Amino acid sequence: MASAQGEQVTPESKHWLALRTTQGNTTGLRTWPANLKAPPSFQAAYPGFYSYNGAKLDNEVLRQLNLFEQLVPTFRAAYESFPFSWVYVTTADDAMMIYPYLPIDQALNNGIPTQTPYYRAADFAHHAVGWTPPYLDLVGAGMMITASYPVYEGDSLLGVVSRDITLRQLAKSVLRHLTSADGSIALIIDGDKLAIDATDPALAAEIDRVNAWAGAAVLYYRSADGMKTITTKGAIASSSAATNALIEQVLAKSDGGNTLRLDTNGDACWRRQSSAPPGAWC
Numbered sequence: 261m262a263s264a265q266g267e268q269v270t271p272e273s274k275h276w277l278a279l280r281t282t283q284g285n286t287t288g289l290r291t292w293p294a295n296l297k298a299p300p301s302f303q304a305a306y307p308g309f310y311s312y313n314g315a316k317l318d319n320e321v322l323r324q325l326n327l328f329e330q331l332v333p334t335f336r337a338a339y340e341s342f343p344f345s346w347v348y349v350t351t352a353d354d355a356m357m358i359y360p361y362l363p364i365d366q367a368l369n370n371g372i373p374t375q376t377p378y379y380r381a382a383d384f385a386h387h388a389v390g391w392t393p394p395y396l397d398l399v400g401a402g403m404m405i406t407a408s409y410p411v412y413e414g415d416s417l418l419g420v421v422s423r424d425i426t427l428r429q430l431a432k433s434v435l436r437h438l439t440s441a442d443g444s445i446a447l448i449i450d451g452d453k454l455a456i457d458a459t460d461p462a463l464a465a466e467i468d469r470v471n472a473w474a475g476a477a478v479l480y481y482r483s484a485d486g487m488k489t490i491t492t493k494g495a496i497a498s499s500s501a502a503t504n505a506l507i508e509q510v511l512a513k514s515d516g517g518n519t520l521r522l523d524t525n526g527d528a529c530w531r532r533q534s535s536a537p538p539g540a541w542c
Contacts, residue, residue: 262413273322282315288364306361307332312354321355328357335359344429350379351419382408382420394477403427403477431457455479481507
């Protein structure tokens, strides 16, 4: 689409300039019908168009806005196939389209898009998908990860297409397969043992409470010695000493990539996620 558009100056410049609203260095463009007197609500079924270069919309940004209009049906379909996250494209010129709608007050929180972890997570070296570590969403959607893919025209980087995935929603589908009727609970952690989710209400509440207070994903299931290996700023160990100790036991026994089963009698059991037979439970 970018190649077909070429370098021509769009005749729509007056149109876009009339639709802009600027707060600080962030300019939002009206993407909703004229009969809506106020901007749409958070996550309404409209795209959000933004430029992070102040009020000025140069020719390159204007061309990108026209491309965004053409991409809206594709982004809407992508979102509706998995409707609890964000789909967005960030250009190398710090313009962004995001779906569903994100009000400008929240868009201000993004900072300069090309300097963000989600943009830099793209695998530019291999022109492939890259992933962010888990993080706390700035607009209240909880813990997320982002998959980002760089888009090129020849050797020229056009931008990065990203898809946010809410870990709570993914965790629910995973945890359903890890729990049983015998009173056991299940935990999901990342490679550094960052707490993602748990079926135990108290543990799940602690994840939400601590991360919300810190404004970041900082809760780990690690012992005091284990926390010494964590480099995350402001990292906090869970208040559940028993859970922390059990995770350390699994770390000591396993070679990574394992599922932990925590029984109500305090025993820690694990097996490899691959093809280990049922009898592999300890």
